[in-house]
Amino acid sequence: MSFFKRIALAAAVTVIAVGGAAAQEPAKIRIGTEGAYPPFNFLDASGELKGFDVDIAKALCTAMQAECEFVVQDWDGMIPALQAGKFDAIIASMSITEERLKQVDFTSKYYNTPPAIAVPKDSTLAGVTPEELGSLQLGAQSSTTHSNYAEEKFPDAALKLYPTAEEYKLDLASGRIDAAIDDVVVLSEWLATEEGACCKILGTLTPDPAINGPGAGIAIRQGETELKAKFDAAIEAIRADGTYKTINDAYFQFDVYGG
Amino acid sequence: MSDTTLPPPPAPARRWTTARIAGHGFMGFWILLAGVIGWAIFGDWDSGFLVQYAPRYLNGLTTTLQLVGLAMLFGALLSLPITWARLSSNRLVGALAFGWVYFFRGTPLLAQTFLVYYGAGTFRAEFEALGLWPFFRDAFFCAVFTFSLNTSAYQAEILAGSIRNVARGQREAAAALGLSRYVTMRKIVLPQAFIVSLRPYGNEIILMIKGSAIASIVTVFDLMGETRRIFSRTFDFEAYFWAAVLYLVMVELIRRLWDRIERHLTQHLVRRTDNEA
Numbered sequence: 001m002s003f004f005k006r007i008a009l010a011a012a013v014t015v016i017a018v019g020g021a022a023a024q025e026p027a028k029i030r031i032g033t034e035g036a037y038p039p040f041n042f043l044d045a046s047g048e049l050k051g052f053d054v055d056i057a058k059a060l061c062t063a064m065q066a067e068c069e070f071v072v073q074d075w076d077g078m079i080p081a082l083q084a085g086k087f088d089a090i091i092a093s094m095s096i097t098e099e100r101l102k103q104v105d106f107t108s109k110y111y112n113t114p115p116a117i118a119v120p121k122d123s124t125l126a127g128v129t130p131e132e133l134g135s136l137q138l139g140a141q142s143s144t145t146h147s148n149y150a151e152e153k154f155p156d157a158a159l160k161l162y163p164t165a166e167e168y169k170l171d172l173a174s175g176r177i178d179a180a181i182d183d184v185v186v187l188s189e190w191l192a193t194e195e196g197a198c199c200k201i202l203g204t205l206t207p208d209p210a211i212n213g214p215g216a217g218i219a220i221r222q223g224e225t226e227l228k229a230k231f232d233a234a235i236e237a238i239r240a241d242g243t244y245k246t247i248n249d250a251y252f253q254f255d256v257y258g259g
Numbered sequence: 260m261s262d263t264t265l266p267p268p269p270a271p272a273r274r275w276t277t278a279r280i281a282g283h284g285f286m287g288f289w290i291l292l293a294g295v296i297g298w299a300i301f302g303d304w305d306s307g308f309l310v311q312y313a314p315r316y317l318n319g320l321t322t323t324l325q326l327v328g329l330a331m332l333f334g335a336l337l338s339l340p341i342t343w344a345r346l347s348s349n350r351l352v353g354a355l356a357f358g359w360v361y362f363f364r365g366t367p368l369l370a371q372t373f374l375v376y377y378g379a380g381t382f383r384a385e386f387e388a389l390g391l392w393p394f395f396r397d398a399f400f401c402a403v404f405t406f407s408l409n410t411s412a413y414q415a416e417i418l419a420g421s422i423r424n425v426a427r428g429q430r431e432a433a434a435a436l437g438l439s440r441y442v443t444m445r446k447i448v449l450p451q452a453f454i455v456s457l458r459p460y461g462n463e464i465i466l467m468i469k470g471s472a473i474a475s476i477v478t479v480f481d482l483m484g485e486t487r488r489i490f491s492r493t494f495d496f497e498a499y500f501w502a503a504v505l506y507l508v509m510v511e512l513i514r515r516l517w518d519r520i521e522r523h524l525t526q527h528l529v530r531r532t533d534n535e536a
Contacts, residue, residue, distance in 0.1 A: 076487065079494055103494045139478075143491035160398070160478040161488065167377075171478075174380030176396050 028067045029227075030087035031057050035072040036164040039189045039251050040093040043072070052256070055247045056110055056238070057091040060218075063234040063243075076143050076163060079103050082219060088227065090219035093183070095145040097213040104219040107231040112215025112258030115146050116184035116204040118191065120175055128203040133157050136178035139168035146181045149211050165190075173198045181205070185256065215258060308497050312489050319485030320505055322399070326471050326481055329403045331464060334410030341415035346422060356415070363412030368405070368470050375405045376477040402474040406467065413463050421456035422448060454524050461517040465510050472506075482506065 033041045033053055041051040049070050061068035071087045082090055082104060096106040117128045125132050133154045140147040142161035150159050160177055162168040169190055172180045180187070184204050190196040218231050238244045239257070248256055273279070309316075344356035363371070379386060379395035386392040394400050425448045433443040475484035486502040489495075
């Protein structure tokens with residue numbers, strides 16, 4: 001890591017030295033998101049970013065009285081892109097975990113939902129136990145808490161990792177994989193669509209705090225305490241003034257903030 | 260040789276020309292850069308990293324080698340009839356072979372892999388009826404299948420090109436001697452064609468080794484797939500560094516092997532020096 005950090009640092013110093021004055025202005029906050037994780041963040045038919053994360057991000061920006069700009073970034077490269085300064089914050093349903101905290105800082109959570117397992121409708125599986133899921137083909141999006149969960153809790157299953165959620169959905173629908181693990185909300189939302197008619201939720205899983213962490217937070221570069229404090233305050237503000245609830249109710253019938 | 264050989268003339272004094280000064284300057288710059296990079300990488304080296312993930316890398320390396328080996332083998336077999344068709348005087352057969360090569364050379368391997376992998380998924384019922392679903396269900400087989408088709412087009416083009424490269428007069432001479440077409444092909448044309456096609460074949464293997472990283476996108480844990488998995492757990496770019504080293508080692512081994520094969524095949528073309536005679 002340190003090698004690239006040093007290079008990044010050198011690059012950053014150069015950029016600051018060259019672009020000096022311009023960089024000093026209270027610039028926009030650039031927010032990185034994935035755009036492939038409905039209903040939390042996705043691109044609609046016209047290519048516009050939509051979803052719970054996006055609406056929350058907009059509400060937070062309004063609360064912070066800041067101007068925000070969204071950057072769409074592949075999930076795999078999300079944290080490196082943040083560190084490289086392509087954007088200033090990640091609002092993309094990123095769970096707060098120990099592994100990630102070594103790389104970035106997180107605000108307090110802005111929602112928390114449990115993981116679940118989806119299977120084809122004709123599946124004979126009885127439950128979400130390691131015994132039942134034994135030697136099956138289990139799909140997950142790579143670099144997620146869900147893939148880590150599958151690796152730790154279902155070590156005998158043949159884990160298949162996909163760059164985006166779209167791809168494991170395709171493979172679950174075609175029956176190439178026997179089960180998929182993801183956020184219960186993401187799976188339910190997909191199952192309600194035409195493409196998801198193939199499948200059903202087998203059951204939700206008990207989150208493991210060591211893997212799943214306290215929920216999804218906003219990731220920012222380490223040491224940027226000022227920005228972190230602003231985001232934390234904004235989360236509290238939208239929780240208090242009802243904006244959060246309005247957004248929540250536009251997407252879900254239950255409270256995603258969690259206990 | 261006469262007995263009175265003159266001593267060789269003294270070497271001309273090497274002057275510090277602008278080019279020479281610039282050359283030393285550039286060399287110094289590159290050495291400095293290498294030093295800086297070396298210092299940055301080895302400055303605080305995490306020696307535990309490679310130890311911890313070596314089994315993963317080895318696992319990925321084996322998968323990559325299997326993937327490339329099988330694809331090259333099936334591609335080579337498949338390329339023979341395509342080459343034949345490519346050289347055929349029948350226009351329909353020639354056009355079909357041209358179409359095959361045109362498609363596989365003209366589209367990205369990534370797109371081909373997605374087409375096969377996710378395309379096969381949507382035709383599950385049809386494949387099941389044909390009994391082919393177990394094959395197309397497996398990501399590794401899908402990758403081998405796609406890579407074989409892709410490399411068959413390139414290999415056919417290499418082979419066809421090198422056969423065309425053999426001078427026409429040789430065939431005419433063989434015909435004049437009354438050799439059959441089969442013997443002409445086996446004993447005269449192909450041995451020469453093979454020498455010409457050796458380098459392009461080596462390039463094709465190297466391209467395939469590097470191109471096989473695409474398999475990681477369709478869930479195959481090849482070298483790149485394992486690397487991505489390691490990176491996703493550590494966020495440490497060192498993961499990619501070791502993958503690059505392993506790919507480099509593979510390519511270097513192929514390169515050396517190819518040098519040897521070429522030396523072996525072209526013995527008759529090497530001018531022997533007197534002291535060897």
